[in-house]
Amino acid sequence: MNNEVRQILVTSALPYANGSIHIGHLVEYVQTDIWARFQKMRGHQCLYVCADDAHGTPIMLRARQEGITPEELIARISTEHQQDFANFSIDFDNYHSTHSDENRQLASTIYQRNLERGNISLRTITQAFDPVEQMFLPDRFIKGECPKCGTGDQYGDNCEACGASYSPSELKNPVSAISGAKPTERESEHHFFKLANFEPMLRQWIRAGHLQSEVANKLEEWFEAGLQEWDISRDAPYFGFEIPGHPDKYFYVWLDAPIGYMASFKNLCDRSGLDFDQFWGRQSKAELYHFIGKDIIYFHALFWPAMLSGADFRTPTAIFSHGFLTVNGQKMSKSRGTFIKASTYLKHLNPEYLRYYFAAKLGSGIEDIDLNLEDFAQRVNSDLVGKVVNIASRCSGFIRKRFDGQLSAELAEPALFQEFINAGQSIAEHYEKREFSRTVREIMALADRANQYIDEKKPWVIAKEESKEAELQAICSMGINLFRLLIGYLRPILPATAAKSETFLQIPPLTWAELPTPLLSHAIAKFKPLMTRVEATQIEAMLNDSKEDLAARNAKQTKPHETRTEGHLAKEPIADTIEFSDFAKVDLRIARIAKASHVEGADKLLQLTLELGAGDRRTVFAGIKSAYTPEELEGKLTVMVANLAPRKMRFGLSEGMVLAAGPGGKELFILSPDEGAEPGMKVK
RNA sequence: GGCUACGUAGCUCAGUCGGUUAGAGCACAGCAUUCAUAAUGCUGGGGUCGGUGGUUCAAGUCCACCCGUAGCUACCA
Numbered sequence: 128m129n130n131e132v133r134q135i136l137v138t139s140a141l142p143y144a145n146g147s148i149h150i151g152h153l154v155e156y157v158q159t160d161i162w163a164r165f166q167k168m169r170g171h172q173c174l175y176v177c178a179d180d181a182h183g184t185p186i187m188l189r190a191r192q193e194g195i196t197p198e199e200l201i202a203r204i205s206t207e208h209q210q211d212f213a214n215f216s217i218d219f220d221n222y223h224s225t226h227s228d229e230n231r232q233l234a235s236t237i238y239q240r241n242l243e244r245g246n247i248s249l250r251t252i253t254q255a256f257d258p259v260e261q262m263f264l265p266d267r268f269i270k271g272e273c274p275k276c277g278t279g280d281q282y283g284d285n286c287e288a289c290g291a292s293y294s295p296s297e298l299k300n301p302v303s304a305i306s307g308a309k310p311t312e313r314e315s316e317h318h319f320f321k322l323a324n325f326e327p328m329l330r331q332w333i334r335a336g337h338l339q340s341e342v343a344n345k346l347e348e349w350f351e352a353g354l355q356e357w358d359i360s361r362d363a364p365y366f367g368f369e370i371p372g373h374p375d376k377y378f379y380v381w382l383d384a385p386i387g388y389m390a391s392f393k394n395l396c397d398r399s400g401l402d403f404d405q406f407w408g409r410q411s412k413a414e415l416y417h418f419i420g421k422d423i424i425y426f427h428a429l430f431w432p433a434m435l436s437g438a439d440f441r442t443p444t445a446i447f448s449h450g451f452l453t454v455n456g457q458k459m460s461k462s463r464g465t466f467i468k469a470s471t472y473l474k475h476l477n478p479e480y481l482r483y484y485f486a487a488k489l490g491s492g493i494e495d496i497d498l499n500l501e502d503f504a505q506r507v508n509s510d511l512v513g514k515v516v517n518i519a520s521r522c523s524g525f526i527r528k529r530f531d532g533q534l535s536a537e538l539a540e541p542a543l544f545q546e547f548i549n550a551g552q553s554i555a556e557h558y559e560k561r562e563f564s565r566t567v568r569e570i571m572a573l574a575d576r577a578n579q580y581i582d583e584k585k586p587w588v589i590a591k592e593e594s595k596e597a598e599l600q601a602i603c604s605m606g607i608n609l610f611r612l613l614i615g616y617l618r619p620i621l622p623a624t625a626a627k628s629e630t631f632l633q634i635p636p637l638t639w640a641e642l643p644t645p646l647l648s649h650a651i652a653k654f655k656p657l658m659t660r661v662e663a664t665q666i667e668a669m670l671n672d673s674k675e676d677l678a679a680r681n682a683k684q685t686k687p688h689e690t691r692t693e694g695h696l697a698k699e700p701i702a703d704t705i706e707f708s709d710f711a712k713v714d715l716r717i718a719r720i721a722k723a724s725h726v727e728g729a730d731k732l733l734q735l736t737l738e739l740g741a742g743d744r745r746t747v748f749a750g751i752k753s754a755y756t757p758e759e760l761e762g763k764l765t766v767m768v769a770n771l772a773p774r775k776m777r778f779g780l781s782e783g784m785v786l787a788a789g790p791g792g793k794e795l796f797i798l799s800p801d802e803g804a805e806p807g808m809k810v811k
Numbered sequence: 812g813g814c815u816a817c818g819u820a821g822c823u824c825a826g827u828c829g830g831u832u833a834g835a836g837c838a839c840a841g842c843a844u845u846c847a848u849a850a851u852g853c854u855g856g857g858g859u860c861g862g863u864g865g866u867u868c869a870a871g872u873c874c875a876c877c878c879g880u881a882g883c884u885a886c887c888a
Binding site for chain 2: 141142143144145180182183184185186252254265266267268282317319322341342344345346347348349351352355357358359360361379380381384421422423424425426429430450451453456458487488492493494495497499501502503505506508509510512513514516517518519520521522523524525564565568571572575578579581582583585586587588590603654656657658659660
């Protein structure tokens with residue numbers, strides 16, 4: 128074993144301060160936390176830092192909508208995030224914010240140094256501008272009709288209906304998503320990071336073992352396309368840091384977000400006396416690892432090393448990317464109740480279950496992992512409750528009742544104990560390589576071995592024989608010692624269960640180095656259940672609760688809640704007054720959704736067969752796949768525009784439209800009539 | 812459309828450099844057992860390895876094409 132103490136700095140991606148932590152986020156924090164805890168348990172100096180990512184247009188707008196300052200918003204969200212993390216035993220050594228003095232200074236330093244070395248250029252670009260809000264509009268905040276297929280309400284970058292990509296200026300009838308005004312074009316001077324200056328360095332870097340091979344493959348694309356300049360500035364109004372010497376110009380949030388890793392660490396240094404340069408200086412010998420989702424590889428594997436190198440800081444030792452989380456094989460969905468917030472999960476289930484399940488599925492690759500809820504319950508119950516915890520439970524009774532809690536003075540089966548110790552090496556290697564699923568598999572094989580041992584020795588038979596007291600004590604002590612090793616190996620994954628087990632065993636926190644020393648002639652405490660089974664009803668309740676979360680929020684939106692309503696009205700102002708005759712032209716009818724199905728090849732569409740009674744059936748393509756599944760729509764009554772001119776769409780002819788409210792994505796709500804309405808009835 | 816991955820038992824996944832009869836856990840069935848939170852042990856059934864074609868003495872593994880899934884496709888956090 129390598130006894131050298133390593134200096135390791137680990138980060139997880141910074142959660143955006145615009146929403147709650149959900150179980151998808153947790154994959155990454157759990158993965159990082161397990162790895163960091165493992166390193167600490169091995170005796171290394173491992174520091175795990177993170178922060179809230181607090182800047183950008185969405186945060187500015189949300190704060191405005193809520194009628195508070197961005198600072199108030201991010202403070203509130205930060206508290207909430209940290210509470211969720213603490214509940215899941217995510218053990219940060221420091222949690223900070225990108226909206227901090229440390230980050231302002233570091234961002235400025237990094238910018239300044241790159242500027243001095245000719246890595247920043249200034250160029251005037253033309254951008255969409257909202258004349259009402261007096262602000263430039265990011266693509267995401269411009270909506271309009273797709274220039275190719277004519278579908279309305281599309282974002283400025285690509286069409287959700289036909290998949291075409293285009294620039295915002297090509298949209299037909301564009302409107303600002305903030306004010307509803309028609310955007311104008313305006314020129315502005317922007318700051319660009321000249322990524323191409325780093326091409327030789329990056330080409331070498333991405334093939335030097337800092338990245339997973341599939342990630343490096345993917346990045347080749349960018350070199351083939353040619354490295355473009357990266358726009359790192361935004362115009363006021365913007366919530367972020369003003370660029371030194373350039374009033375009303377701000378650093379783009381993605382510039383200062385990764386710098387937040389450094390800032391959080393700097394903040395830790397200032398409080399604890401650690402040496403910042405020892406970790407971030409060009410000559411640093413410390414290891415630096417970023418755990419990230421595969422969606423933000425570009426920022427971390429190209430821009431970030433380039434920025435650092437251009438500012439005379441060290442580059443990361445490695446970037447560890449992971450895949451996304453699906454639930455029951457599908458993307459998390461609010462309507463299915465599988466968009467589960469961390470706080471909702473906690474109301475129903477033990478966080479250790481999820482940590483274990485994620486660990487059991489995580490490898491070092493970037494494939495997505497699936498939370499199959501049935502599998503989740505079976506796996507936790509069988510592995511943790513049935514196998515591991517059960518070993519302590521089935522041995523402790525004898526030790527407690529017959530020997531007053533005292534373990535025997537010698538190991539009954541030193542060879543078996545040694546077998547468990549030997550397995551530790553490969554378990555450690557798998558931890559180190561982030562092959563947690565292999566780690567778990569090996570540990571569970573040992574747990575099976577321990578149960579087999581007890582079964583073989585049959586302590587319950589021996590207990591009935593006289594003069595076999597010593598043998599009984601030895602067998603059960605052996606079982607307890609095997610349990611101790613299993614818990615030791617599982618400790619990075621199950622910190623809370625390990626802590627409870629340490630209380631039961633009456634020992635200090637386990638370290639890897641102590642594992643080979645068995646507990647002999649030692650008193651243990653009374654056994655209390657360390658973990659209980661997952662019940663199907665708990666999972667059911669959690670899913671319902673997630674759905675209710677959504678329902679509650681919807682109710683809040685429809686209620687005349689000042690800020691929320693103002694938000695919607697501000698985004699989409701009430702249209703010009705019309706005459707009744709204009710309204711009468713629209714023939715609205717109650718329709719029954721007779722059939723709903725997915726459309727092959729369509730990302731956003733569902734194909735609906737609407738029944739108006741008397742054999743009148745219409746095929747309608749509706750862009751509501753993001754919010755509804757076909758199953759939940761079938762049989763429902765809704766309201767449709769029955770006399771809309773049929774429109775030829777990519778997948779067929781659409782003969783009308785269903786009415787729905789909401790901004791899109793998960794937040795789409797189709798209208799349904801009150802009880803008693805029948806298909807075909809006219810809405811007037 | 813292009814690109815990066817993925818597709819193996821009902822479920823979740825292993826399967827290394829191509830090499831005997833494709834493995835594990837869960838679930839299921841039978842038996843044993845009662846120390847343990849209905850936990851444990853033993854035995855068993857279950858697979859056209861997404862499809863088609865190719866390379867090879869030999870293909871789950873390599874190549875091509877197709878189908879399906881996920882993601883990325885740069886001013887979106």
